[in-house]
Amino acid sequence: MNDFDVPDGIDVLRVFCGPDGRHGNALGVVRDGRRYPDNESRQALARKLGFSETVFVDDPERGTVDIRTPGLRLPFAGHPLVGAAWLLDLEVLELPIGDVTARQDGEFTWISARPEWAPPWALERYESVAEVEALTGPPPGEGWLYVWAWEDEAAGRVRARAFPRRDDGGIEEDEATGAAAMLLSAELGRALNITQGRGSQILAAPAPDGTTEVGGRVLLVVTS
Numbered sequence: 551m552n553d554f555d556v557p558d559g560i561d562v563l564r565v566f567c568g569p570d571g572r573h574g575n576a577l578g579v580v581r582d583g584r585r586y587p588d589n590e591s592r593q594a595l596a597r598k599l600g601f602s603e604t605v606f607v608d609d610p611e612r613g614t615v616d617i618r619t620p621g622l623r624l625p626f627a628g629h630p631l632v633g634a635a636w637l638l639d640l641e642v643l644e645l646p647i648g649d650v651t652a653r654q655d656g657e658f659t660w661i662s663a664r665p666e667w668a669p670p671w672a673l674e675r676y677e678s679v680a681e682v683e684a685l686t687g688p689p690p691g692e693g694w695l696y697v698w699a700w701e702d703e704a705a706g707r708v709r710a711r712a713f714p715r716r717d718d719g720g721i722e723e724d725e726a727t728g729a730a731a732m733l734l735s736a737e738l739g740r741a742l743n744i745t746q747g748r749g750s751q752i753l754a755a756p757a758p759d760g761t762t763e764v765g766g767r768v769l770l771v772v773t774s
Contacts (some may be wrong), residue, residue: 554729556599558696559585559774565629566726566750566766573749574769576632578604581774583616589623596620600725602714613643621716626650628728628752628764632659636735636768658753660765661728665736668729669714671696673737679709688713697724697728701745708734708744726750728764729753736762 551555554562559582563632564574578599585591596604603624605635606616607674615634619626624630625647635643635652636659643650643661676699689695698710710731712724725747735742737753744752754764 554772556772557595560599560772561770561774562772563633563637563772564769565633566637566728566746566752567769568745568749568751568767570749571767571769573725573747574767575629575724575747575750576601576771577630579634579637580604580606581610583608592616592618592623593621600721602681602721603627605630605634607634607638609644610638613638615643615645617645619716620721624669626663626729627669628661628730628732629726629766631661631663631731631768632728632764633768635659635661637770655765657767658765659768660753660758660763661761662761663732664760665732665762668733669694671727671730671733673698673734674732675699681707682711685711688715690713694730696727696734698734698744706742708742710734710744710746712746723747726752726766728752728754728766732762732764733763 562581563577567574599622608614617630652661671694674697679699682699695713701707701709712727731752731754741755756762
């Protein structure tokens with residue numbers, strides 16, 4: 551059983567699930583983007599679904615995809631691309647901003663992209679995991695905020711939460727945010743094992759060529 555009520559033709563995934571298969575960020579995937587041919591119809595569906603992002607597949611062979619939040623189009627986002635790469639079993643995804651490579655590694659699906667493509671998440675370090683977990687909602691301010699603290703600095707383990715703070719009818723807190731994890735890994739210059747939200751797991755690691763990989767587990771919840 552699941553809690554998702556979606557129109558026909560839409561798959562629902564959970565991306566960046568924890569080791570026990572729970573949690574992860576819900577993602578809607580429209581396999582045939584031609585069913586929603588224009589900006590208005592795509593935004594209307596994204597608002598109706600209410601997920602942090604919905605992906606429209608415009609060419610399943612080339613991996614051409616279009617990413618929408620309930621209020622706007624995104625040039626890049628982490629969990630939608632990890633989910634789409636897993637669902638479509640592709641090695642390359644085409645975005646207006648550039649090509650994203652993908653790979654499967656046992657239970658994990660990875661994408662590799664340039665950190666500068668990510669939305670402008672502000673990365674704010676807290677002194678303790680307890681401070682991160684004590685937040686009852688978005689801290690005051692504007693802009694996309696990713697708060698984090700070391701759980702085990704030597705091991706690269708991080709506790710994080712993400713607050714988009716967008717006035718677009720979207721969600722208050724993002725359960726698992728691949729783009730922000732990518733930015734944090736690139737800024738720190740090291741591989742990270744991130745626990746975000748209620749218990750989602752995100753892995754991220756910078757590469758010598760200036761790209762950063764981000765990966766995690768993907769589960770299919772609803773099939774079209």
